[in-house]
Amino acid sequence: MCGITGWISYDRDLRNEVPALDAMTETMACRGPDDRGTWVEGPAALGHRRLAIIDLAGGRQPMTADTPDGTVALVYSGEAYNFTELRCELTGLGHRFSTDSDTEVVLRAYLAWGERLAERLNGMFAFAVWDGRHDKLVMVRDRMGIKPFYYAPTSDGVLFGSEPKAILANQLMRARVGLDGLRELFAMVKTPGHAVWDGMCEVEPGTVVTVDRQGLHRRVYWQLETRPQPDDRDASIATVRSLLEDIVRRQLVADVPRCTLLSGGLDSSAMTALAARQLAEQGEKVRSFAVDFAGQTDHFVADDLRSTPDTPFVHDVARSSGTEHQDIVLDARALADLDVRAKVIRARDLPMGFGDMDASLYLLFQAIRGHSTVALSGESADEVFGGYVQFFDEEARRADTFPWLVSFRQHFGDDSEILRPRLTEALNLGAYVADSYRRAVSGIRRLEGESDFEYRMRRICYLHLTRFVRILLDRKDRMSMAVGLEVRVPYCDHRLVDYVYNSPWSVKSFDGREKSLLREATADLIPKSVYDRLKSPYPSTQDPGYAVALQEQARDLLTRPSHPVFDLVDRERVHQVAHRDTPQITQPSRRGLERTLDLALWLDLYKPEISLN
Structure with missing residues (x-):
């Protein structure tokens, strides 16, 4: 796992721009603390920061291959879980390897198959190949968008990197x-290709972007497609189990210490149990980690989102699977710490307003990094198998909008509560979201004979797998790579995603519960307590001390009335919440403070030019 960056300029010799390349590369130091490398030749400059996972000594980058017609150079981030099979195939074609790294397999695969290597890879990846034989750059991103990849076209080429920074x-x-970037920031719809920053784009998941002297070209090599799925319930359960066994086995491969992220929910518990069983065959134990908040289990108060605390279920799984487990317990002071907030914003390059849920994830990963370099996560199982409340809420099911927005507004309100009325009017988020929704559903094919209800549920599944999951995958990647931790996401394997997406909803939820297929496919592995547990989202602190800290920070911000954040945020509304009795701070009010504080610190750190025209 690494950070990549580069600059292609057909009108200049980039050997004269090495300091600029170095500056770009060093912004990726957190993503790759183990090594750095740059390569410059004529119009191409590539930079790399490495987090060593496989072949610690031999996987240095940029990695090059000399051919009679020119040099081919690669900067690569991610993991190809089928690199062993590909290496065997390439060896049979006459390729010779000097390292044991998956990076060299990707480089040789490009030499063998060109950009069509993308279809052959199973994994999470974002990489760029400079092909000196044709003076072109080839940028490739994995199918689900697990690894981030950004680029900015220039007058004579392109800039690119793992992150906007x-x-x-x-x-x-x-x-x-500009306004369009702010719309994307506040709308929570994750438009494919949109990067918020003016002039910048994302390489879309499942896409190859090629840059040559004629310009920029895009090719989609994978997308979620509708096809008939004839398997009945029993066959579907068996197939899911078989796929999960293979996926977890592949994703446990590493030359560094591994662990699992364990929340006590079905997703992480099933994944941890599978990993524990497989490693036990090799005489090893799984290390597992969970986040908790000081006093939360003892003083937990159930609400509409979370009916139970995580920790008792976490400990049930740890005992059942025999993991070496550790709880990472955080207090309100750590969650509200301004230095942690700054690190979160630098990691994400944007003020996403996830507050304590971002801070706790960052601190969890920071603590884990002291023990492990690779962690397996249950992320995306809710999107794949249908686990969120909005899959079962009739209002969300019927709404002609992104279903998570219905649920989110019910529990957290929306940003119009804190934004200045003039900005709210200029953004016109209602129209932006409606237009985005129409585009998102326009490409969904309906099966012949598919009922109205099944088609509605297909649309909801599709939206979560092509929009919502990317919000959470980006969050997971940025928080983990900010501390040099590689987090793998087994449930994002495209084979599993494709299979389950095309399973009818009547099979996905055959017993009327969430994630029925996953629950039955792993029922023999998990404790009964987890089998019976209702879905509970990522935890959030209930400590009133956290809200008190937010209010104190907001009151400090209010002493600076000329701060540019008040060009965006309604100062009077912030004042009202900041001086309210703490027990009266609702979830929407708390989130409003978190969003305001994030925006203010982002403006201080990045000093962006904000255009409201």
């Missing part, structure tokens, strides 16, 4: 956000 470090790029 790498591109923003180049003198050609202005740190500017």
Whole structure:
């Protein structure tokens, strides 16, 4: 796992721009604390920061291959879980390897198959190949968008990087956000290809972007497609179990210490149990980690989202699977710490407003990194198998909008509660979201004979797998890579995603519960307590001390009335919440403070030019 960056400029010799490349590369230091490398030749400059996972000594980058017609150079981030099979195939074609790394397999695969290697890879990846034989750059991103990848076209080429900060470090790029970027920031719809920053784009999941002297070209090599799925319940359960066994076995491969993220929910418990059984065959134990908040289990108060605390279920799984388990317990002071908030914003490059849920994830990963370099996560199982409350809420099912927005507004309100009325009017988020929704559902094919209800549920599944999951995958990647931890997501294996997506909802939820297929496929592995447990989202602190800290920070911000955040946020509304009795702070009010504080710190750190025209 690594950070990549680069600059292609057909009108200049980039050997004269090494300091600029170095500056771009160093922004990725957190993603790759183990090594750095750069490579420059004519119009191409590539930078790499490495987190060593496989072949610790031999996987240095940029990695090059000399051919009679020119040099081919690669910068690669991610993991190809089928690299062993590909290596055997390439060896049979006459390729010779000097390392044991998956990076060299990807490089040789490009030499053998060109950009069509993308279809052959199973994994999470974002990589760029400079093909000196044809003076072109080839950028490839994995099917689900697990690894981030950004680029910015220039007048004579392109800038690219794992994160926006790498591109923003180049003198050609202005740190500017316009109305459309703000709409994307506040709408929570994750438009494919949108990067918020003006002039910047994402390489979309499942896409190859090629840059040559004629310009920029895109090719989609994978997308979620509707096809008939004839398997009955029993066959579907068996197939899911078989796929999970293979996926987890592949994703446990590493030359560094591994662990699992364990929340006590079905997703992470099933994954941890599978990993524990497989490693036991090799005489090893799984290490597992969970986040908890000081006093939360003893003083837990059930609400509409979370009916039970995580920790008792976490400990049930740890005992059942025999893991070496550790709880990472955080207090309100750590969650509200301004330095932690700054690290979260630098990691994400944007003020996402997830508050204590981002802070706790960052602190969890930071603690884990002291013990392990690779962690397996249950992320995306809710999107794949249908686990969220909105899959079962009739209002969300019927709404002609993104279903998570219905649930989110019910529990957290929306940003119009804190934004200045003039900005709210200019953003017109209702129209933006409606237009985004129409585009999102326009490509969904309906099966012949599919009932109205099944088609409605197909649309909801599709939206979660092509929009919502990318919000959470980006969050997971940024928080983990900010501390040099590689987090793998077994439930994002495209074979599993494709299979379950095309299972009818009547099979996905055959007993009327969430994630029925996953529950039955792993029923023999998990404790009964977890089998029976209702879905509970990622935890959030209930400590009133956290809200008190937010209010104190907001009151401090209010002493600076000229701060640019008040060009975006209604100062009077912030004042009202900041001076309210703490027990009266609702979830929407608390989130409003978190969003305001994030925006203010982002403006301080990045000093973006905000255009409201």
